Amino acid sequence: MKPDPFATFLESVQALIAGGLRLGESLMQPGWRQYQMFIIIGLALASWALHHASGNWLQAWVRTREGWSKWQLRAIVQFKRRLGLIWFASMAWMIYLVMQNITWPSRSYLIGIFATLVTVWVGIAFAARLVRNRPMRRLVTWGLWIYATLYFLNVVDDVSRFLDAVALSIGDFRLSLLTVITALVVIGIFFSVARIVSQASAATIRKNEDISPSMQVLAVKGVQLTLYGVAFFMGVKAVGVDLTGLAVLSGAIGVGLGFGLQKVVSNLVSGIIILIDKSIKPGDVISLGDTFGWIQTLGARYASVVTRDGKEYLIPNEDLITGQVVNWSHSNDFVRLDIYFGTAYNDDPHIVRKLAIDAAKGVERVLSFKAPVCHIVGFGDSSVDYILRFWIKDPTEGLTNIRGNVYLALWDAFKSNGISIPFPQREVTMLDTSKLTVSRSRPQDD
Structure with a gap:
């Protein structure tokens, strides 16, 4: 008969509570355990004070530095955040080593445990910076912190038995909570390695000028997909999960996701x-x-x-x-732009066309080897209508601004040569009201 997971959990909780009560009772009694706790509390207070003092000094010193790269500044920020823990670990190790040499080793046992735990916490915090994804980094950091704490408190076996007892069984497939937590930590580590390798590969691909930009993007995405896929499956296999047992479940989930993620798959x-x-x-x-x-x-x-x-x-x-x-730049960067304008009927169209072409040629960014052209496109109510066409080769620099510059050049050229740009005019004829005859109909007599 399999043991009840809940009963196992209660036994573990009761054992931890009993151990905590015994530790509390021992700390209430005068002796070296109580003295070590006083020393640890004093070290925590001193570390807190040193954290603020040295943090302000470090911040002021960094502000006087120039030319530092981003990774150096980020390293300083991470170091400043953990100054308190670093001070605590340093002083705790010094006191522990001194007490080991001048008194019985058991009288510095708790100080050694706290010094070890804080040192490991600091190391994990710095090592977890390799994980760029923030939720994944937090998951890996807290997972390693919890495991290290349980390990040095010598309760890993009890917690592992409880987590392994909480499991989901489907036929021959068994998935425990311990397996899930271990898989998440291992996959996070593999993902970090895959990210470092993919970044190095992407930098190499982007430096290759023989590969077109679109193929560079495709190659980078392919490398990332392959590396992260391999990292996931290696992480799952590393914790002993049999992937064949997930075949039916993953198939059912895949069908559901297929209907729900049609747009995502289409994109x-x-x-x-x-x-x-x-x-x-x-x-x-x-x-x-x-x-x-x-x-x-x-x-x-x-x-x-x-x-x-x-x-x-x-x-x-x-x-x-x-x-x-x-x-606009599929096969080449050449782009033709059209602008429309009109001049008065008493202006010579031949002169207008010549002035418009010369004005466009004098504008920066307008190509000279693809000469601008100007044509009459119609006779309007108030003006003769023209179209001016010119070419540019840098559409990324903008289209509205180059049109505005050409219009401005046309304005200057027309103003200097007496060419007028008309506006709609209307003539209103006032009739003489004295000559108007108004007839009124009168009712006829029967």
């Missing part, structure tokens, strides 16, 4: 298609509806488009596949 597949056919790549200037900007990044779910006013739009990849997208 993922659309992103892969975009990267393969190279229709859109980082740095391209696109227009989608009212959004005009350049592609900053291509993600697994969306593309980041930055506009000229600094707004960043996250456009789903599916919209880039199914919608009508204008890629």
Whole structure:
């Protein structure tokens, strides 16, 4: 008959409470245990005071430094946060070593345990910085802190038996709480290693100029997906979980997720298609509806488009596949722009066209080898209408500003040469009211 997990838990809790009561009773009695607790409390107070004093000094010293890189500043910040623990561990080890040499070893036993625990906590806190994901980093940090505390308090076996007793069994498949916690910690460690390797691989891929930007993104995403997938399965296998037992359960979950994540999967597949056919790549200037900007990044779910006013739009990849997208720099960076204007009827059209072309040529960013052209497009009510066409090769620098500069050049050229830009005019004729005859109908007599 299998032992009851709840009964095992109660026995463990009762044993811990009984041990705590015995420790409390021993600390209430005068003796070396009580003296060690007084020493530990004194060390905690001194460490707290030193933490504030040395932290202020360190902050003032760092402000006088210049040219430090970001990782150095981050290391100083992490070191400053844990100054109290570092002071406590340093002083506790000094007192422990002195007491070990001048008195019985048992009289410094508690001080040695606290010194060891605090040292391990500090080491775990610094080592966990390798995990970039904040929730995962906290999970790994707290998991290792709890395990180290239980280990040095010599209660790991009791807690492990309780966690292993709390389990879910489906046929031959058994999943205990201990297995889940161990798997999370191991997977977090493997993920950290995979992140370091993927970052190094991504930096190498991006430095290769023979690979196009879109293929670089695809290669980086493929490497990351492979490394994180391998890290996950290695972490699960490392804790002894049989993946074959999860086949039926994962299949049922996969069917449910398939219906619920249709849009996510569609965006993922659309992103892969975009990267393969190279229709859109980082740095391209696109227009989608009212959004005009350049592609900053291509993600697994969306593309980041930055506009000229600094707004960043996250456009789903599916919209880039199914919608009508204008890629201003797909095959080349040359873009033709059109502006419309009108002049008065008494201005010579030949002179107007020549002045407009010369004015456009004098504007910076307008290409000279693709000469601007100007044509008459109609005779309006108040003006002769023209279209001026010119080319640029840097659409990422903006389109509205170059149009504005050309309009300004036209204004200066027309003003210097007496060309007028008309505005609609209306003539109103006032009739002479004295000549108007108003007839009134009178009722006829029967």
